[in-house]
Amino acid sequence: MEDSLMFTSIQEKLLNQPWSELWKPIFAAVLVAIVSIKLISRMKGKKYNLPPGPRTLPIVGNMHLLFGDVLPKKLAEVARDNNWPIMSFKLVNKQKVFVVSSPEITKEVLVTNGLAFASRSPPTFSQKLMVRDMHGNDAGVLFTPYGKTWKDNRKLMVVGQSEHRRIHGDGFIVDLLQVLYQEIATKKGALSRNGEHPFEVRTMITRVFLLRIFLVFIFGPGAEKYGEELNALNDVMFYCLDLSEFAKWFFPMFEPLFELYWGKIVTRNCIKSKFKILEGILKDRPKFENRKQSGDKFAFCDILLEAEKKGELTHDGLLHLLDEVIFAGQETTAKAIEGAIKELALRPDILKKIQQEMDEVVGNRPFRLTDVEQLPYFQAFIKECLRLHRTLTILVPHMSMEDTKLAGYDIPKGSSIWINVWAMAHDPKVFPDPFTLKPERFLDWNVGLTGEDPRYIVFGAGRRICPGSPLAMNCTYMILGSLAQNYDIRFPKDWTKDKKTVFGFIPKERPLEVTHVLAILL
Numbered sequence: 001m002e003d004s005l006m007f008t009s010i011q012e013k014l015l016n017q018p019w020s021e022l023w024k025p026i027f028a029a030v031l032v033a034i035v036s037i038k039l040i041s042r043m044k045g046k047k048y049n050l051p052p053g054p055r056t057l058p059i060v061g062n063m064h065l066l067f068g069d070v071l072p073k074k075l076a077e078v079a080r081d082n083n084w085p086i087m088s089f090k091l092v093n094k095q096k097v098f099v100v101s102s103p104e105i106t107k108e109v110l111v112t113n114g115l116a117f118a119s120r121s122p123p124t125f126s127q128k129l130m131v132r133d134m135h136g137n138d139a140g141v142l143f144t145p146y147g148k149t150w151k152d153n154r155k156l157m158v159v160g161q162s163e164h165r166r167i168h169g170d171g172f173i174v175d176l177l178q179v180l181y182q183e184i185a186t187k188k189g190a191l192s193r194n195g196e197h198p199f200e201v202r203t204m205i206t207r208v209f210l211l212r213i214f215l216v217f218i219f220g221p222g223a224e225k226y227g228e229e230l231n232a233l234n235d236v237m238f239y240c241l242d243l244s245e246f247a248k249w250f251f252p253m254f255e256p257l258f259e260l261y262w263g264k265i266v267t268r269n270c271i272k273s274k275f276k277i278l279e280g281i282l283k284d285r286p287k288f289e290n291r292k293q294s295g296d297k298f299a300f301c302d303i304l305l306e307a308e309k310k311g312e313l314t315h316d317g318l319l320h321l322l323d324e325v326i327f328a329g330q331e332t333t334a335k336a337i338e339g340a341i342k343e344l345a346l347r348p349d350i351l352k353k354i355q356q357e358m359d360e361v362v363g364n365r366p367f368r369l370t371d372v373e374q375l376p377y378f379q380a381f382i383k384e385c386l387r388l389h390r391t392l393t394i395l396v397p398h399m400s401m402e403d404t405k406l407a408g409y410d411i412p413k414g415s416s417i418w419i420n421v422w423a424m425a426h427d428p429k430v431f432p433d434p435f436t437l438k439p440e441r442f443l444d445w446n447v448g449l450t451g452e453d454p455r456y457i458v459f460g461a462g463r464r465i466c467p468g469s470p471l472a473m474n475c476t477y478m479i480l481g482s483l484a485q486n487y488d489i490r491f492p493k494d495w496t497k498d499k500k501t502v503f504g505f506i507p508k509e510r511p512l513e514v515t516h517v518l519a520i521l522l
């Protein structure tokens with residue numbers, strides 16, 4: 001009773017209070033609350049000794065530094081000019097990002113402290129649809145957070161490739177190359193201009209031909225006739241991924257709006273359409289004539305079908321993995337091969353050396369994967385091309401799963417680590433004259449491709465290292481070795497070397513055209 005009387009009197013007091021007097025205490029209370037929150041969060045922030053970084057602007061953080069040049073190059077300049085092998089970088093969305101540009105710290109992230117950094121940054125709205133199956137379970141590998149599903153799926157990818165190589169070796173690529181030679185001989189897809197017959201490398205080799213290799217690897221001989229629509233769908237998928245990244249970094253407030261159309265409609269439909277194609281190929285598989293002729297032997301999808309049968313993989317999870325082999329593998333391998341073909345056209349002196357080495361070791365018989373070991377100059381050329389024409393200029397961002405330290409600095413849990421491998425591959429202290437192709441660098445330096453030396457990272461290193469490197473290198477060696485052995489490659493007379501690099505997940509350049517002269521009779 002007493003309480004209710006007191007309440008009524010306070011209420012009356014407040015209601016009778018003129019507004020001119022009431023706003024002051026309210027304003028003071030709000031001010032005190034804001035200052036206290038700021039102070040508390042600053043005190044919390046002080047707990048960390050974070051890496052240094054460029055001065056931030058209100059709202060945009062450090063994003064203004066990225067204008068005017070492509071992302072890895074600009075980040076490399078800022079790191080080099082300030083001598084920051086690791087630096088803090090602020091995005092508009094306030095996500096904690098640390099950019100690593102030194103081999104020593106790269107090794108700490110990927111190997112020494114590998115477990116702490118083995119996860120991925122929270123997925124963008126497009127990535128979300130790649131890391132979850134239709135039942136909401138984890139799926140895929142590329143953007144999938146650290147955990148059992150990621151581990152199991154990676155294992156399937158690795159075992160599937162080694163089993164395929166054990167059974168088929170390079171035979172399936174050798175067979176497909178015969179078809180490519182035929183097409184080149186009959187000038188299929190060539191443009192016919194100024195008395196020449198140039199062809200677009202992207203169209204003929206890295207889209208059509210590489211996809212055929214991937215399809216036969218996944219489903220078996222006969223599958224090469226399927227799935228050309230996958231190329232167009234993957235283009236859309238890359239676009240959606242770039243856009244979702246763009247929205248996350250630059251316009252986090254409007255992310256849900258972007259997601260409404262580009263995520264929930266475009267990305268979702270794109271994935272659905274890709275899965276429908278893959279499902280169709282799986283269904284048609286028993287009808288493949290060439291597969292029957294080759295004795296219905298193992299293909300990559302068999303390892304996944306077996307896991308599905310055992311209940312270790314859902315059918316939707318299986319489709320995610322099939323799709324990821326093509327999505328994560330084709331564009332990256334294409335970029336490596338295109339870069340190398342371009343160098344062969346630009347540098348006839350280097351092509352001559354490769355051909356001389358091939359003449360001595362391989363002669364007139366078809367080039368095979370087992371020859372690579374005997375071809376040190378060819379190997380060095382490929383390594384140098386992989387350095388110069390980086391497929392991923394920044395590794396897929398890693399995320400710290402706990403508070404940890406790098407180079408003595410604190411790295412809070414949940415931070416995103418961007419490893420700028422472009423910066424390291426163009427560091428003049430490690431690679432003098434870094435923008436010039438010099439295979440000789442790798443003749444005396446017998447570094448491998450597995451990231452054992454952090455000065456030369458192609459496929460990553462440690463737990464998250466690319467699981468597709470065997471397939472990627474089989475394709476790269478076989479396509480480039482065969483082309484170099486059989487053709488003199490050069491640019492058409494009217495080729496202009498201007499290139500346009502477009503900002504994105506994987507930098508895109510002007511389509512590459514080359515023409516060829518038969519060097520050795522097949």
Ligand code: HEM
Pocket residue numbers: 141142143144154157324325326328329330332333334336391392395396397458459460461463464465466467468469471472473
């Ligand atoms: C020349 C071609 C290729 C290059 C240069 C390349 C490079 C890379 C790099 C740098 C990473 C990130 C490593 C990291 O985050 O630390 C990666 C991850 C990955 N790559 Fe590749 N890759 C190539 C081809 C392939 C192929 C053919 C496949 C498919 C079989 C593939 C599947 C993947 C997957 C699934 C991941 C994610 C691994 C994980 O997060 O655990 N890649 N690749």
